[in-house]
Amino acid sequence: MIDVENLKQYQIKRPDRWSLFGDAEDFDNLPVSHKDQIFFLDKTATDFLYEFLKVAKLIATNDNPFSKNNFKTVEHYTQMDNENGLKxxxxxxAIPFKEEVFLLGDDCILTTWKIVVKYAPDLFFSNDTVVFNSTLNWCLFYFHHDHLFFGRDNIYDTSNDQIKMDEINRLKGIYPNMKFPY
Structure with a gap:
């Protein structure tokens, strides 16, 4: 598991540039209760999460991000122009609204599943975006050609344990202030 509380230390103020939530003014106009659930993370946390995602091999690098059979169940959604249908x-x-999730796209954000659902039409429209929780038991991947993939029930492969541990130990050397699951 990724230590969410540790990553909150790397929170930064909202960017002055465009973000997944629009420009600075758009973000400032969000309800306070929503802004309180959105934590932009700095470069250190962003680099760490991208590296951790790569080490965990949660997604592949082709049109079907879960083609390596990482999940028992994979669902696909393509009606991106139907906002209500998407939400x-x-x-x-069936992800609890209060569950904290990582949102990796143009920005690296720690937020709640409720925010992802509420702002989905704004979040999933242009660039590839990945959403996952600290357990890595599920992953949502928006492929920039209007395809959403949702993988559930991460398949645990013991044959790769040593490789994963070596990679995690490598990351520990690069990011000594981060807390690791092992």
Missing amino acids: KWLYNR
Whole structure:
């Protein structure tokens, strides 16, 4: 598991440039209760999460991000122009609204599943974006050609344990202030 509380130390103020939540003014106009659930993370946390995602081999690098059979169940959604349908599809993934998730796209953000569902049409429209929780048991991947993939029930492969441990130990050397699951 990734230590969410540790990563909150790397929170920065909202960028003055465009973000996944629009420009600075758009973000400032969000309800306070929503802004309180959105934590932009700095470069150290961003680099760490991208490296950790790569080490965990949660996604592949082709049109089907879960083609390496990382998950027992993979669902696909393509009706991106139907905002209500998109939100309903995400809601039906049965992730608790209060669950903290990582949102990696143009920005690296720690937020809640509720925010992802609420702002989905704004978050999933241009560049590839990945959403996952600290357990890595599920992953949502938006492929920039209007395809959403949702993988659930991460398959644990013991044959790769030593490789993963070596990679995690390498990351510990690069990011000594981060807390690791092992």
